[in-house]
Amino acid sequence: xxxILCGGSGTRLWPVSRALMPKQFVKLFxxxxxxxxxxxxxxxLCDRQCIVSNAEQYFLAVDQLHELDQTSGSYxxxxxxxxxxxxxxLACLALAADELVLVTPSDHLVKDQRHYQQVLDKGQELARxxxxxxxxxxxxxxxxxxxxxESGEGFTVKAFHEKPDLATAEEYLEKGSYYxxxxxxxFKAGVFLDELRSHSPKIHDACVKAFxxxxxxxxxxxRHEDMLDIPDDSIDCAVLEKSDRVRMVSAAMGWSDVGNFAxxxxxxxxxxxxxxxxxxxxxxxxxxxxxxxxxxxxxxxDVENLIIVDTGDxxxxxxxxxxxxxxxxxxxxxxxxxxxxNIHLTGHxxxxxxxxxxxxxxxxxxxxxxKPGKRLSLQKHFHRNEHxxxxxxxxxxxxxxxxxxxRPNESTYxxxxxxxxxxxxxxxxxxxxxxxxxxxIGEDDIVRLDDDFERTVAPSESS
Amino acid sequence: xxxILCGGSGTRLWPVSRALMPKQFVKLFxxxxxxxxxxxxxxxLCDRQCIVSNAEQYFLAVDQLHELDQTSGSYxxxxxxxxxxxxxxLACLALAADELVLVTPSDHLVKDQRHYQQVLDKGQELARxxxxxxxxxxxxxxxxxxxxxESGEGFTVKAFHEKPDLATAEEYLEKGSYYxxxxxxxFKAGVFLDELRSHSPKIHDACVKAFxxxxxxxxxxxRHEDMLDIPDDSIDCAVLEKSDRVRMVSAAMGWSDVGNFAxxxxxxxxxxxxxxxxxxxxxxxxxxxxxxxxxxxxxxxDVENLIIVDTGDxxxxxxxxxxxxxxxxxxxxxxxxxxxxNIHLTGHxxxxxxxxxxxxxxxxxxxxxxKPGKRLSLQKHFHRNEHxxxxxxxxxxxxxxxxxxxRPNESTYxxxxxxxxxxxxxxxxxxxxxxxxxxxIGEDDIVRLDDDFERTVAPSESS
Numbered sequence: 001x002x003x004i005l006c007g008g009s010g011t012r013l014w015p016v017s018r019a020l021m022p023k024q025f026v027k028l029f030x031x032x033x034x035x036x037x038x039x040x041x042x043x044x045l046c047d048r049q050c051i052v053s054n055a056e057q058y059f060l061a062v063d064q065l066h067e068l069d070q071t072s073g074s075y076x077x078x079x080x081x082x083x084x085x086x087x088x089x090l091a092c093l094a095l096a097a098d099e100l101v102l103v104t105p106s107d108h109l110v111k112d113q114r115h116y117q118q119v120l121d122k123g124q125e126l127a128r129x130x131x132x133x134x135x136x137x138x139x140x141x142x143x144x145x146x147x148x149x150e151s152g153e154g155f156t157v158k159a160f161h162e163k164p165d166l167a168t169a170e171e172y173l174e175k176g177s178y179y180x181x182x183x184x185x186x187f188k189a190g191v192f193l194d195e196l197r198s199h200s201p202k203i204h205d206a207c208v209k210a211f212x213x214x215x216x217x218x219x220x221x222x223r224h225e226d227m228l229d230i231p232d233d234s235i236d237c238a239v240l241e242k243s244d245r246v247r248m249v250s251a252a253m254g255w256s257d258v259g260n261f262a263x264x265x266x267x268x269x270x271x272x273x274x275x276x277x278x279x280x281x282x283x284x285x286x287x288x289x290x291x292x293x294x295x296x297x298x299x300x301x302d303v304e305n306l307i308i309v310d311t312g313d314x315x316x317x318x319x320x321x322x323x324x325x326x327x328x329x330x331x332x333x334x335x336x337x338x339x340x341x342n343i344h345l346t347g348h349x350x351x352x353x354x355x356x357x358x359x360x361x362x363x364x365x366x367x368x369x370x371k372p373g374k375r376l377s378l379q380k381h382f383h384r385n386e387h388x389x390x391x392x393x394x395x396x397x398x399x400x401x402x403x404x405x406x407r408p409n410e411s412t413y414x415x416x417x418x419x420x421x422x423x424x425x426x427x428x429x430x431x432x433x434x435x436x437x438x439x440x441i442g443e444d445d446i447v448r449l450d451d452d453f454e455r456t457v458a459p460s461e462s463s
Numbered sequence: 464x465x466x467i468l469c470g471g472s473g474t475r476l477w478p479v480s481r482a483l484m485p486k487q488f489v490k491l492f493x494x495x496x497x498x499x500x501x502x503x504x505x506x507x508l509c510d511r512q513c514i515v516s517n518a519e520q521y522f523l524a525v526d527q528l529h530e531l532d533q534t535s536g537s538y539x540x541x542x543x544x545x546x547x548x549x550x551x552x553l554a555c556l557a558l559a560a561d562e563l564v565l566v567t568p569s570d571h572l573v574k575d576q577r578h579y580q581q582v583l584d585k586g587q588e589l590a591r592x593x594x595x596x597x598x599x600x601x602x603x604x605x606x607x608x609x610x611x612x613e614s615g616e617g618f619t620v621k622a623f624h625e626k627p628d629l630a631t632a633e634e635y636l637e638k639g640s641y642y643x644x645x646x647x648x649x650f651k652a653g654v655f656l657d658e659l660r661s662h663s664p665k666i667h668d669a670c671v672k673a674f675x676x677x678x679x680x681x682x683x684x685x686r687h688e689d690m691l692d693i694p695d696d697s698i699d700c701a702v703l704e705k706s707d708r709v710r711m712v713s714a715a716m717g718w719s720d721v722g723n724f725a726x727x728x729x730x731x732x733x734x735x736x737x738x739x740x741x742x743x744x745x746x747x748x749x750x751x752x753x754x755x756x757x758x759x760x761x762x763x764x765d766v767e768n769l770i771i772v773d774t775g776d777x778x779x780x781x782x783x784x785x786x787x788x789x790x791x792x793x794x795x796x797x798x799x800x801x802x803x804x805n806i807h808l809t810g811h812x813x814x815x816x817x818x819x820x821x822x823x824x825x826x827x828x829x830x831x832x833x834k835p836g837k838r839l840s841l842q843k844h845f846h847r848n849e850h851x852x853x854x855x856x857x858x859x860x861x862x863x864x865x866x867x868x869x870r871p872n873e874s875t876y877x878x879x880x881x882x883x884x885x886x887x888x889x890x891x892x893x894x895x896x897x898x899x900x901x902x903x904i905g906e907d908d909i910v911r912l913d914d915d916f917e918r919t920v921a922p923s924e925s926s
Binding site for chain 2 (some may be wrong): 015282284285293295296297298299300301302303306307308310312313314315316317318319321322323325326328329332333338340355357358360362363365367385387389391392408409411413433435437438
């Protein structure tokens with residue numbers, strides 16, 4: 001069983017990643033996300049997958065599995081995140097005690113599949129013998145952003161170390177017995193749960209209770225109040241640092257946590273001047289720049305070692321060596337009460353996507369894409385009228401008691417107060433332009449009367 | 464008479480300025496363009512104004528004069544540009560021989576109005592005595608991008624010099640008798656025309672012919688074939704370098720040609736770290752950067768001396784000291800056949816503006832704003848249907864023989880092939896969203912049957 005942890009909402013790649021579109025789901029490598037690469041990598045090694053995800057985001061995982069033509073797999077949906085120890089425990093509670101569990105982050109890169117497999121084979125031997133196996137990556141430079149594992153005799157572990165300062169990291173690098181903690185673990189489900197009970201009984205017991213009360217099925221939902229009762233802790237602190245059944249396998253597998261833009265720049269193809277290959281880029285005398293953008297033309301003149309990230313609503317220009325300071329920008333945005341750290345102009349919903357094309361006093365224009373077989377909630381608005389113009393696909397539109405098809409180049413109109421629903425009963429996506437007109441066009445002007453996705457409270461954004 | 468030369472189509476401020484929105488019309492200084500600042504500056508000194516402009520762009524000047532509550536003023540419209548000598552000659556031919564003419568560029572900045580007036584007073588004395596007066600700006604550094612005037616005894620001029628190399632510019636700076644050529648001139652109309660006839664008779668005669676054949680009125684239009692017959696030359700080469708009636712007044716008036724972003728950065732207000740004041744900007748440790756952008760958030764981390772220019776469809780990041788290389792980017796875009804050097808996402812038309820919100824296979828979404836009292840051409844399309852949703856103002860829509868009002872939150876639909884027209888007969892702007900749907904949505908799919916703005920050929924963009 002491969003347990004894939006998808007709870008991360010990292011903002012170290014802002015403005016590419018946002019709280020509602022975390023790094024693991026962004027298609028950083030061609031048409032694939034780190035999540036998809038993780039799934040594919042481990043599908044070759046494990047027969048089953050369990051995805052532990054925030055309940056609000058799991059549809060992103062579902063969509064991306066579809067793109068891989070993979071529709072099986074189980075889910076544990078957490079209403080709030082409680083760090084890795086509870087996430088792993090909730091997944092393990094559904095398994096037989098002696099089932100081997102490979103725990104992987106969903107947002108790391110492993111480039112050497114052959115070595116990866118060899119390393120896991122080694123780990124499997126140890127795990128079968130009842131050990132909690134960690135995988136340590138030999139450091140190639142003095143990184144201060146990772147935790148370190150200090151290895152002992154054989155596969156034993158002397159100690160786990162928190163993120164060091166630079167001097168300490170240099171010391172670790174020199175000593176040679178310190179490894180980066182890759183966040184990949186391998187063990188029997190029962191061994192992990194036993195060790196959790198021994199060393200962090202509160203977490204264990206709260207997880208057992210939450211699991212019992214949960215809504216079971218292929219998609220397991222944990223209840224909100226149960227999740228809140230679980231203490232927040234990492235597997236490292238809750239179990240590994242305290243257990244004597246921990247072993248480490250050193251792993252040379254081309255690993256990267258892609259934790260900032262400088263790291264991402266290392267992993268992407270570059271032109272002869274060291275700039276990221278990008279069709280949007282036009283350079284005069286520029287070198288070694290990370291250039292990210294998909295729509296706008298990006299012209300650079302005589303600049304070096306910059307990070308330039310261009311998205312629909314935000315632009316980042318940073319010195320490459322300062323790329324870890326992106327979090328300071330995100331903190332500032334959050335403090336300003338600005339939604340930019342949270343959402344993109346294009347938002348993902350279980351039924352598809354919407355993109356805000358234009359917003360001004362009295363109106364808002366959106367492009368809405370509804371996936372085949374999906375429908376938005378049955379809803380009404382008090383303060384806005386909506387015009388829908390279908391440009392692709394065939395929409396099924398319910399207004400009041402009337403249901404009608406709206407074909408490409410046809411339009412329809414929903415008066416304020418009317419109960420309506422937009423569905424795609426066809427085989428190709430419905431693309432439509434929505435013009436909202438009204439004195440108040442805030443997203444909270446929505447009353448949901450029925451919803452396939454069990455959303456009843458007013459959303460942060462749209463339909 | 465103040466003759467304002469508006470023919471420039473500079474691209475040194477790309478992507479802010481484009482061929483169809485040249486530097487003089489961009490609102491670089493708060494809510495005012497350099498053209499507007501020029502008009503206001505000289506309105507205090509001259510009783511009348513004549514604007515010499517490209518025929519395709521003069522409505523930009525009309526609009527911006529309206530914003531200054533100025534509706535008078537005459538125009539000379541050139542179908543193609545022929546440099547400054549013909550532009551000035553065409554304006555002078557309409558004037559009495561002894562009328563004083565102040566010729567000014569429309570895209571320069573003069574910050575010291577009091578000194579400017581003093582300098583012009585001095586020039587006026589000389590001009591009344593039959594001299595061609597130039598205004599020289601004392602150099603403050605070794606600029607290689609300007610022509611220089613070498614002054615002699617009194618107000619005499621020894622020589623005009625082309626743009627120097629750096630060593631020569633440094634020599635000029637040291638000698639103290641070399642001045643930047645400000646492009647401002649003062650003379651009697653007749654004196655200029657006499658000197659033009661003496662030194663460049665071909666230009667003179669071609670201008671006289673073009674003037675005679677022109678369509679006269681407050682707006683004088685030169686015929687295309689006549690304009691093509693006029694040799695292309697600057698006033699400096701055609702007259703000033705050859706005439707012995709030239710005098711120079713040295714001008715300390717806070718002058719800048721705002722010829723690149725570094726020069727613009729000097730003129731704009733900055734925060735305590737030397738970054739341009741900009742509400743869109745959020746800085747961590749960044750210094751001395753020129754930041755231009757109006758919509759997207761622009762985050763910078765630890766960068767210095769950069770030019771960052773963010774527009775709807777293009778982004779520029781340049782080392783500040785390389786800002787004169789912007790022209791290389793423009794050349795590359797032109798070579799790529801890319802329209803980005805030419806137009807913005809928002810295009811200006813005599814009737815108002817349009818903004819492309821979204822474009823994809825089979826459809827295009829635009830926001831269209833029609834000024835009060837204006838209307839688009841009577842037109843039809845063969846390959847696209849158009850949906851119009853009015854969000855502000857009241858539109859008068861003609862489809863075939865039928866005329867109807869479309870009010871805010873109402874929509875209408877124009878089937879392909881139908882003859883239609885959009886007018887604003889109201890007092891406030893009409894804002895509408897246009898969804899074009901069809902297999903072919905190129906801008907050249909338009910047949911114009913009638914047009915208030917005498918445009919009959921297919922346009923580069925829209926309606």
